[in-house]
Amino acid sequence: MKKLFAFLASALMVLSLAACSNNGGGNNDTPTDNGGANTDKKVYNIGVSIYKFDDNFMTLYRKEIESYFKTLNTDEVEYQVTIQDGKGDMAEQTNQIDNFIAQDYDALIINLVQATSAATVIDKCEAANKPCIFINREPSEEDMKKFPGMITYVGADARQSGKYQGELIADLPNKGDLNGDGILQYVMVVGDPENVDAKYRTEFSISQYEAVSGLKVEKLDEQRGDWDQAKGQEIVANALTQYGDKIEAVFCNNDAMALGAAQAITAAGRKVGEDIYLVGVDALAEAVDLVSNGGMTGTVLNDHINQSHQAVDCAVMAVNGEKLDAYYWIDYIKVTPDNVAQYK
Structure with a gap:
């Protein structure tokens, strides 16, 4: 019986040592599998501010931004998108932009409450070296000459x-x-x-x-x-x-x-x-x-799908260090009783 106890004690000791070896004691230099997850995944934070959420058209637009970004996520890259409601208040939206910059977001997509405030937004982005994509509400031609290659307007004429x-x-x-x-x-x-x-x-x-x-x-x-x-x-x-x-x-x-x-x-x-x-x-x-x-x-x-996709593509280009053109235009299309069936 003593021999049996001794044998069992030795077996338990061997199993315990094997377990410690496998767990590495929390100091194993070999990467953990984690079900195949890529621990080197690059994550980009994108800040989006919409002039107000209860606008019919911009509701479609912002939902398509969010949806399209999700299709671009892979094992190697992830886009974490924060979309905020400007509530029709330029001061509210400016605060949102300041927070995006302070939190070191990688790129901004902005649907301005007031297009006349574009210069101020551009100056903030330039000071922080943050790319900014304006959508739906076009800044003045003079404003669009500022911070070349890092700002753009995506919209329809x-x-x-x-x-x-x-x-x-x-x-x-x-x-x-x-x-x-x-x-x-x-x-x-x-x-x-x-x-x-x-x-x-x-x-x-x-x-x-x-x-x-x-x-x-x-x-x-x-x-x-x-x-x-x-x-x-x-x-x-x-x-x-x-x-x-x-x-x-x-x-x-x-x-x-x-x-x-x-x-x-x-x-x-x-x-x-x-x-x-x-x-x-x-x-x-x-x-x-x-x-x-x-x-x-x-x-x-007013093609919200192609506009939103182009805005997202511009954000992706910007975070990858590519220079942006000043404008990216999407054509309008007349909808009449003759062709309406195509758009239902």
Whole structure:
């Protein structure tokens, strides 16, 4: 029996020593397998600030940014993306940008609350040597000359979207001139007068209409709608009350406001395509449905998928040390009853 106990004690000692050898006592220089995980994976932190989360178009845009970054993650590289809500407040957004820089984020993607604040943001990024990709709201040409190779703007040329809106009306058989007086009487619902996209869409929709139709125009009303559906509805409802059947067309700087305008038009007993015309920009799903069923004359596709992917590609280029061009442009597309099925 004593021999048996001795044998068992020796066996336990051998097993204990083997276990210590395998565990390395916490000092094993050989890398741990960890299920095949790569302990040398490169991680990049990307800070994204959106001017406000409850904007219909930018909701699609930011979700696509997040989704596309995930497709780029591999065993060798990971992109950790932080997306924050600017809440329509430039001071709030500036604080977010300051925090991204203070926390040493590798690149920033910024949808400015106010495009006029671009110079300040660029100066901050240049001081910290951080690449910055502006999206959706275009800084001035002068601002875009600063910090070359490290900043860029990804977007669509808003002048093109305005021209396409004008053509949507001018290309109608009656050129939108319902009363046949040779003049298009219209209402303009503006997003934000300080925003360059709003300025260009407002200006070029009308100038292109005049150039293509050969007719004159009469602006009955122009109001600021802040890109908001409820405000679009209110503005157009008030205009319909004041001007009634005199209104032949409503131009909205975006689809959210056009959706509100469509509600006001229906409530007033008017019918798009018969006694009034309505155009927007963005090709939101709800707007595309309205174009399909006659509730809107047309819209202009603001391609959030290709824009967001290009913005992400620029961020990846920047963190890899590549120089950025000043601009990366994505074309708009007219959406009419003839081609609407492609965008549903």
